[in-house]
Amino acid sequence: MKNAEAAGLPTLDSGQAQQVGKQADRDQELSLAEGWRFDFGPGDAAEGYRSVTPDCRYNADKGYGFEAGGSVYGRDRRLQDDWGMTAEAGSMAAPEGDAVGTRLRASFCIPLGAVFRVDLPDGTYMVTLLAGDELADTHTVVKAGGSKRMLPPVRTVAGQFVEHRFSVPVYGGMLRLAFLGKAPRVNALEIVPAPQTLTLFLAGDSTVTDQPASGYPYAGWGQMLPALFKHDVCVDNHAVSGRSSRSFIEEGRLDALLTRLKAGDFLLIQFGHNDEKADPQRSTDAHTTYKEYLRRYIDAARAVQAHPILITPVQRRYFDEEGRLLDTHGEYIPAVRELAGECGVPLIDLAEKTRALLEQAGPEGSKELFMWTLPGEYLNFPAGTEDNTHFQETGAARIAVLVAEAVRELRLQPLLMYLR
Template identity: 55%
Template sequence: MASHFKFDFGVGTAEQGYTKITPQHRYDASVGYGFSQVDKVYAKERSEAAALNRDFCIPLDTAFLVDVPDGTYRVSVLIGDEIADTETTIKAGEGRLMVNKQRTSPGHYVRISFSVWVTGGQLRLTVTGRAPRLNAVEIEAAPQTCTIFLAGDSTVTDQPASGYPYAGWGQMLPMFVKQDAAVANYALSGRSSKSFISEGVLDEIWGRIKPYDYLLIQFGHNDQKFDEERHTDPFTTYKETLKIYIDGARERKAIPILVTSVQRRFFEEDGTLRDTHGDYLTAMRELAAEEEVPLIDLAASSKTLFEKLGPERTKDLFMWLAPGEFMNFPDGTEDNTHFQQQGGIEIAKLVYEGLKELRLQPLILYLR
């Protein structure tokens, strides 16, 4: 299976060294690449433009798929149009936001590079936007790229496209990371620090993490649940379980970073936010001090953000959806724990700012 590709999208002659991808190129397992659907893929050619700028595809309601071995890949995308304004958003895998609303003016082109953590043997790129363009894509294996692993729950995980606009903050974090690092989001809905281990998910991370990678750890929402599979006590089993993550990362010469649980959307009558995590926040802060582990106090920063926005404006971050507002939630929903995409972006921004404040080397060099 190849691990280096150069694709030229559109209808004209392929640029030298590139493989031409037209609107008719549906994914074929025997070839290993193509669009998942081709019913709404269009192409244009601008004769006055040069080389790769000359033509492009407009891929609507589809994804471009490329079979590759599991690992980290550097992806470089060329976007632009000789005569029109464009706006393009690119997501990788299950909705990981890599490029958000990138605009170009007529006659201008941008080449954007990012690193993607691939599992399941296939790289998936979804291109959307008000006027999306896909001129060229280059994909190359980058096994030495620094990887930021995420261990956490539903507030962190990659939510499936079928659940849009439902999103975890880990899903949005890649847009804040430069091409020199990739985000590997292993967070899963419903997991506590305890069940994440017992179900073998942490072992998957241990099998892939390498020296000088990073491990961000956010648990607490489900540690509060009282079922035996998930429950931990803040100052005993919760701290003991988190220490397994810390010790495991350090044994592998990776760097653990603790992240206190993002707040839920519950307000008191005076407009202040009600803390629903209690001693779990105190316990994690204590553990960070005891073990000399970097800490991002997401509970504190999200509290500040939510109180600034207030009860009504925070609904735009959480899964407060009106009936008929989103196709995947025709009856609407009112959820004070989980985020819609804009909320995921705002919380990812808080994590990004927390990482910058830590000033860890070389991590700070990988942040946008």
């Protein structure tokens, strides 16, 4: 194989090569600043957009595409009319003369349980989704990382196109968006850096955490919370299953959270389930060490002028013979209430709110909130489960609504004005 000089092609000396490398870096920085724009569906991409066809599979060199698994189909609604003439199906939905808008609306992907991956530097991003179909009603559910509900279900009627925005944190150099629903559509995505976005951080245990998609319908209330806020708020959930107020700190998880926590952000803190256990690595005393560890979260947030909020632990599903909920947390609930008063910290009393919710649902109705599933009901739990501590998606969504309700009751600004 001939080298460039032997082939008569222009060559670069070391100085020129260095300049080319610097220009490539500047081009990449410009791309990062402007964001990424993707046009989904068959055919050529709209001007200024990258094409994502149904067979666009992820590879590291390209840095984006659909991951293996799931199914992706596509339509281009530029149809043939009765006389064989080409008609632009999206032309009535976009403003007159908007060629890019018309093109984006004319074609789309139908991702059935598919995950679209984009390699991005770690940080906070705002995502804009365009969804709709000229000829059919649509129903699309968007989850980040496979499980975190980012929007309420996106519904459109035939001929309607909508834009929805949400903010999302990126870790590990990638953003993974799962698309589900009864009739999902993705026409276009735009992803732009949003480092100054107000962030709502969560520290907690399995009742709060983002449960993996492989555990569906198992869910923590934190993974359902993003759908309740507008794009002005990014929910960054650091809760991890099995952690107590003590082990979360001693494993360095609070320190990791603090690397992103900034002035004006919020930190929601809910522990208790694992503090109560007789485990020397996790246990705390309700009257002493439990409050001492919780105080460290409060002090750390205030040190960077962020806003800490204490949350009492959610109730477990245990009833007495008269249908009244039995408390399993003992002194841990009053300890959180006392600490909130001592430190002047807002308190979301989820223990009380979930007690009222479960008693209203009753011993049988409350099973639909928790991981009580029948054999064969869910693929991930073929033998069924009877779990009185952890929620399925329905229950997690109800708890997230209770958290949003508390934000309204406490009038926590600016979170209050950013609720959907």
